[in-house]
Amino acid sequence: MKQKRNLQKRLTRMLAGIVISCTLLAVAYLCYAQTPEDRAASAKAFVAASEVFSHPRCVNCHPAGDAPLQGDESRPHAMMVKRGPGGMGKSAMQCSNCHQATNLAGAHMPPGGPGWQLPPEDMPMIFENKTPRELCLQLKDPARNGNRTPKEVVEHVWTAPLVLWGWNPGTGRTPVPMSHDLFMKNMTEWADLGATCPE
Numbered sequence: 001m002k003q004k005r006n007l008q009k010r011l012t013r014m015l016a017g018i019v020i021s022c023t024l025l026a027v028a029y030l031c032y033a034q035t036p037e038d039r040a041a042s043a044k045a046f047v048a049a050s051e052v053f054s055h056p057r058c059v060n061c062h063p064a065g066d067a068p069l070q071g072d073e074s075r076p077h078a079m080m081v082k083r084g085p086g087g088m089g090k091s092a093m094q095c096s097n098c099h100q101a102t103n104l105a106g107a108h109m110p111p112g113g114p115g116w117q118l119p120p121e122d123m124p125m126i127f128e129n130k131t132p133r134e135l136c137l138q139l140k141d142p143a144r145n146g147n148r149t150p151k152e153v154v155e156h157v158w159t160a161p162l163v164l165w166g167w168n169p170g171t172g173r174t175p176v177p178m179s180h181d182l183f184m185k186n187m188t189e190w191a192d193l194g195a196t197c198p199e
Contacts, residue, residue: 103170
């Protein structure tokens with residue numbers, strides 16, 4: 001009889017715990033659920049930001065193939081440079097052989113920034129020929145974005161030196177098409193409103 005009462009007490013506590021947990025989850029969902037307006041605004045903000053990802057300053061180091069691109073027309077990189085396993089070049093053709101920590105002075109001289117490289121082979125982060133939706137899905141996917149949350153993606157594009165280089169690419173190269181402040185406003189809005197991907 002005593003065992004039966006103990007079992008009933010344990011089951012009652014367990015059931016109460018489940019009810020409380022479900023209630024808290026329901027409240028959290030109601031508090032944090034995206035509205036249709038949030039989803040639309042988030043997707044719209046990403047479409048605006050995607051102009052930056054699709055620009056040659058970004059695409060050239062985020063190519064569909066295994067070799068970087070160069071120039072405003074995203075032509076194949078001279079000297080048959082390849083990505084390599086870590087994204088820093090292959091064999092003796094290392095990115096740092098030509099690309100220093102800053103842009104070299106003069107037109108058509110190698111651009112530079114701290115740690116100049118492509119994304120590594122195992123996570124190539126391809127931007128070339130991607131739609132805004134494809135870019136968004138890739139940037140949201142931790143398996144394809146360096147294990148980042150959308151907020152961490154925003155932090156990356158806010159502070160990473162090679163990202164910031166796109167606004168100061170050196171003589172003879174066109175900077176990305178919007179201010180970094182506007183880009184960050186769009187990216188922050190995208191993440192804060194739920195990181196919705198456009199259709």
